[in-house]
Amino acid sequence: MNSPGSTKERILSAAELLFAQRGFDGASLRQLTTTAGVNLAAVNYHFGSKEKLVEQVFRRRLDALNAHRLAELAKVTGNEQGTLEEVLSAYIRPALELSHEGNGALFMRVLARAFAEHDDTLRQFLSENYGHVMRQFTAEFARLLPQLSKDELYWRIDLVTGALTHAMSGFGMIQRKRDVSEEAHREQTAQHLTRFAVAGLSHP
Amino acid sequence: MNSPGSTKERILSAAELLFAQRGFDGASLRQLTTTAGVNLAAVNYHFGSKEKLVEQVFRRRLDALNAHRLAELAKVTGNEQGTLEEVLSAYIRPALELSHEGNGALFMRVLARAFAEHDDTLRQFLSENYGHVMRQFTAEFARLLPQLSKDELYWRIDLVTGALTHAMSGFGMIQRKRDVSEEAHREQTAQHLTRFAVAGLSHP
DNA sequence: CGTATGCTCAAACGATCGTTTGAACTGGCC
DNA sequence: GGCCAGTTCAAACGATCGTTTGAGCATACG
Numbered sequence A, B: 001m002n003s004p005g006s007t008k009e010r011i012l013s014a015a016e017l018l019f020a021q022r023g024f025d026g027a028s029l030r031q032l033t034t035t036a037g038v039n040l041a042a043v044n045y046h047f048g049s050k051e052k053l054v055e056q057v058f059r060r061r062l063d064a065l066n067a068h069r070l071a072e073l074a075k076v077t078g079n080e081q082g083t084l085e086e087v088l089s090a091y092i093r094p095a096l097e098l099s100h101e102g103n104g105a106l107f108m109r110v111l112a113r114a115f116a117e118h119d120d121t122l123r124q125f126l127s128e129n130y131g132h133v134m135r136q137f138t139a140e141f142a143r144l145l146p147q148l149s150k151d152e153l154y155w156r157i158d159l160v161t162g163a164l165t166h167a168m169s170g171f172g173m174i175q176r177k178r179d180v181s182e183e184a185h186r187e188q189t190a191q192h193l194t195r196f197a198v199a200g201l202s203h204p
Numbered sequence C: 001c002g003t004a005t006g007c008t009c010a011a012a013c014g015a016t017c018g019t020t021t022g023a024a025c026t027g028g029c030c
Numbered sequence D: 001g002g003c004c005a006g007t008t009c010a011a012a013c014g015a016t017c018g019t020t021t022g023a024g025c026a027t028a029c030g
Helices: A007-026 A029-036 A042-047 A050-076 A084-100 A104-117 A120-144 A150-168 A182-202 B007-026 B029-036 B042-047 B050-076 B084-100 B104-117 B120-144 B150-168 B182-202
Strands: none
Touching: A007 A029, A007 A042, A007 A050, A007 A104, A007 B007, A029 A042, A042 A050, A050 A084, A050 A104, A050 A120, A084 A104, A084 A120, A084 A150, A084 A182, A104 A120, A104 A150, A104 B104, A120 A150, A150 A182, A150 B150, A150 B182, A182 B150, A182 B182, B007 B029, B007 B042, B007 B050, B007 B104, B029 B042, B042 B050, B050 B084, B050 B104, B050 B120, B084 B104, B084 B120, B084 B150, B084 B182, B104 B120, B104 B150, B120 B150, B150 B182
């Protein structure tokens, strides 16, 4: 059905690559199916349309990512409130792990593009399917930072989100050095991100 | 020549609007010229190609923005070193003012799209034409935060940049409320951004 | 074996894209 | 008026887009 080498999976992987490189409009179905080594008509046969293919590219990664995030959050809020660092870690690390496994980094670029698109259809899709995750984390932040007004809290979460999106999509100038292992680099990134986010959220 | 109602200016404004709404690929020259109320061929006559039109859209805003930034930076570093807040303010406020004047907010969305594109041509253009501005601010931050290693400083600047881009391009959920004047909202935004950036840059 | 089902294929569809062309129009200057 | 450079115009160019079609192939089941 969905074996790794199946037509559907090969289309999804090629789509992720080309959407990341050239954007949703910029990547044509002809380039895409050539890259995937499948027939042009296969996209419309398996997915119905290019737009539905885009949706599936998101689903494949985000379902796993957000499940992972909620699981991590549940761990640290199980018996008592977790610390701010722990809650942030539950939010950051699953994304970082995704962005370093296989072609996950490509997907992060796709996600960043989607944010930039400001496309209402896509934003609604993200909100409907994954909004509850963000709400759960926001509620946790509110408990951990009771001194902040609602306004102030939203501002800070908003700015932290910007920093995270930026860092995780690889916009920045920071690159892994040759003498640092991938895992060490991820750990470094996670720590920088977490410390930065803690400072941004909880400063007086 | 370049009067506000000239064909060239009307094309540039329509381009800014449609590039912000639909992206560089998504906005066609036919939509664009119809919106501007000019003939289809006018774009290629006045700009040479669609790609060169894109470049001019950037030049029109970024020349002014970065000149403004450097002027503000010169003010606070004139006699003695400015404070971290002052230097950040020199970086943030010109962008905020641009994003609140006329259709400047549209341009900020265009800019955010460009970042997401990861297009090397465009990135090279930005680096060649405006890279010296970023270098000058980075040098100032290095002077003001001598306790940070080069690595650590770059990390923090990178994350702050993400937050600023995010906030200034209007991704976030923060919206001006009806009972707050535009200028008051800009002032509020500037203060949130600056305090957040200070915390992110200078935390222990 | 026969046939039904799921999938792949080459080919074509109409639409839309960026760009080019050559004629028509505009204003100022001799 | 007559000319000329600058600009606008409708029309067309070839290329490429997403999608559809109908024939052909494979595999599994009666």
